[in-house]
Amino acid sequence: MFSHSEHIREIERVSRGLPTGRDDVVVQSWRRCLDQHRLDPTHACEAFILPDARLREHRQQSEDLVRIARSGLEHLFSQVAGQNYVLLLSNRQGVTVEFLGDPLFDNNLRKAGLYLGSEWSESRAGTCAVGACIETGEALTIHQTDHFDNTHTPLSCTAAPIYDTTGELTAVLDISLLSSPILKASQNLARHLVGATVRRIELANLMAQTRHEWVLRFSRSPDFLDVDPEAAISIDGSGRIIGMTHGGAQILARSVGADWREPANLIGQPVSKFLNLEVDGLPDLTRRRPTQDRLVFARDGNALFAHAIEPQLQRRVSAWTRSEIPKPIRRLGGDAPEIAALQAKVAKLARTALPILIQGETGSGKEHLARAIHEGSGLTGGFVAINCAAIPEQLIESELFGYMPGAFTGASPKGRKGLVEQAAGGTLFLDEIGDMPLGLQSRLLRVLAEKEVLPVGGHEPRPVAIRVVSASHRPLQELVAEGRFRQDLFYRLNAATLVLPPLRDRPDFDWLLARILERYARDGRSPTLAPLSLDLLKRHDWPGNIRELDNVLAVAVAICEGDVIEPSDLPDGFCFPAGNHTADRSPDKEEAQVTGQSKGEELRRMLSACNWNVSEAARRLGVDRSTVHRQIKRFGIMTQH
Incomplete structure (x- = not known):
């Protein structure tokens, strides 16, 4: 068993430039922790879980990626079912925005930081798979005592980077164990599975982002070209590169001796610069030809089987009628x-x-x-x-x-x-x-x-x-x-x-009234509302919403002698006092005015607290923006402050 003191002494040897048996990626990460992040190996860096508000912000920013990645994550999780693995999808900042793990181990996983909202940046957690992957841009395993901080040494974590279509690192997929066999090689299969999942996520993202352009997919074997390609690039109508998976970036860079870490030198260049191929030759690489005949050559002589997917025709989709x-x-x-x-x-x-x-x-x-x-x-x-x-x-x-x-x-x-x-x-x-x-x-x-x-x-x-x-x-x-x-x-x-x-904010209140009254029409009767009855209903606050409205109308139709529902037919609480025919002077009206003023002032204070940002006010109030806009108009709130 590797003791805490032995672990600290080894890190100290690395700080002095002495040799160690660790992988170079681990040694370099330890040095960054010491020199750049100023972390102390004797001081525990316990797992950090973001507060809910900050986590929501990170998840909203990663919403599209999470949606595209979710099926790949669930497939990977099913592949390792029963082996106690946990899957973390972290964004560029190292924050876990998606999590899959056995709920039975929730407390242990949260304590270890293998949980939704955990931050695994290298500056926060020291050497770890997610943080080191963000720093290096490459797939890796940080196994047990590879971790800088002793708190994390029971863990074995394998991570692979996810790149966006422009070649920039956008996320990290991590698969971890709370405890694992001593040998680091035990995680080789996990590394292969994570890499394959990341490749498929990047391909799905490229296909979604550039569906109206040519996509060229590559494989070293013709048998897997159409079902599980290794890389892909997207090409516009003029033959220029507009998108790529990480594997595609490596193929392009290697073909001309460039660095894939500088994607700006790849995006926007003609495909003919990297491949013995012009845009007019793409139709010859579709499924109309046998797979083994779809062969292209990179400028460095590398032979690849290729599958070209034609652009989907863009159709102008009008708003639904x-x-x-x-x-x-x-x-x-x-x-x-x-x-x-x-x-x-x-x-x-x-x-x-x-x-x-x-x-x-x-x-x-x-x-x-x-x-x-x-x-x-x-x-x-x-x-x-x-x-x-x-x-x-x-x-x-x-x-x-x-x-x-x-x-x-x-x-x-x-x-x-x-x-x-x-x-x-x-x-x-x-x-x-x-x-x-x-x-x-x-x-x-x-x-x-x-x-x-x-x-x-x-x-x-x-x-x-x-x-x-x-x-x-x-x-x-x-x-x-x-x-x-x-x-x-x-x-x-x-x-x-x-x-x-809520019913009080429904702009289709009259429509709802008509539909409910239709349900109570029978024996040739089609009940309608007297103007004063309609006014009373519209001024009611409706805490019970549509259910309450339904009950009120059911009672009114039952009591009503003819086809017109008068104020006296409405349940108690809706009718004006006897002899008072002036709605504006009724106690109900006055109370409604006071209530409205109170709600208007409450909304005004909320808007002021949010610097008059309607979206933020709606979020805090738990309603949508259109409701806030309606209430602003209803209460006559001036937004020019």
Whole structure:
């Protein structure tokens, strides 16, 4: 066992320029830690986890990369399943913006820094795989006592850099173990798997970024050219290089004796400078020719098999018209611009497999929206809704995951399939997800990560394919900050977030009124609202939102003698005092004015605190920008300050 004091003495020998048996990449990193970062090997650099607010900023900046990389990460995680590996995707600053690990080891992983939000820059953590990879730009393994800081010496970490299409290092993929065999060579397979995953992530990013240009993919073997190429470049119509994977940059640089670390010397150059190829020759390298005949030569004589992918034709996509939005989604609201924009967003997301989080006040229609997403998705399975706040805590696990015969006293002798399995092939709607017990959140996280469910009392997990939509009237970000909701589960659930406006802010209020009244039309009756009744309803604050409006109209239609709903037909609290026909002088009106003034002043103070940045104010208030703009206009707030 390598002691702490021996580790410090070895670092001191390196500081004096004495030889050591360490890899050169480790020695150079130790020297940077001592000379540049001024780190003390005798002082512990414990794992640092960023505060939630800063982590959100880093994740938002890396949103596109995380989206493209996610399928590659999940595939890699499945390849090493059961071997206790943890996957970290870190940005250019060394901050972990995506994380995959066994939830059973969460406490140990967080303590070791193998967790979402951990910072692994070399200046912060000393010699580590992520930090050294950022410094060198190359794949490497930092194994146990290779780490500069003694706190991290139990870890074995392998990392590979991810480059963007311009050749700049943009992220690092790391695969780590809390404990591992003594030999560093034990991580050779991990290094190969990480490198292959990074190569595929870069290729997917290049294809997404330059889909309207030529893409030329390379392989040393014709058998793998079309299925798993080693490198790629993108070329514009004039034959100039406009993008590349890291492997592509190395091919180009090597062909002319240049340095791949200076991508500016590669981007913008004609492809003929690097390859014996002109842009007119690209059609000859498409799949119309046999793979073995698609051979190109670099200027240094290197022979490569190549596959050219033709540009996708650009089509001008117009904004969705209301008639193009699927009917289940169109039924959610009127044709006000803000509502139409929300419906178009919902229609696009419904066709994906992305998990969606719906935020909105109680009664604002979250379950109706979830059903519309399901109906617009094309999924063949059913829609299964679970109210996480309504199921007793002692029953929720068996309700969600089912149970085996005889799993507990009172269990059915045949066992029971859980609600998650019942949603297979369809949509699982988790309403009031913020009220799910912490212990059960871990179980749900495993279901989402591994796409399988283990019934209570069972030993063999069952595969399950579901689309997850969740909802909460409580701000989940605050619950995460309070430690009442798992951060990793939060990021699993809200790949996309939809915010339903409260009824008092709905610009299609009249449309909603008309639709609800239509439902209560029967026996030839078509109830309408008297002008004063409509005014009373519009001035109400609607804490119960659409559910409350539905109840009010149901009572009014039941009490109404004719087809016109008068103020006296509305429930208590809506009608003016007897003999008072002047709405402007009513106590209700005066109270509404006071309430409005109070809310207006509150909004003005929030805007002032945010330096009149509407986006920041909306974020702090937990609403969208359009709601803030409507309230500014409603309360007559002057924004020129």
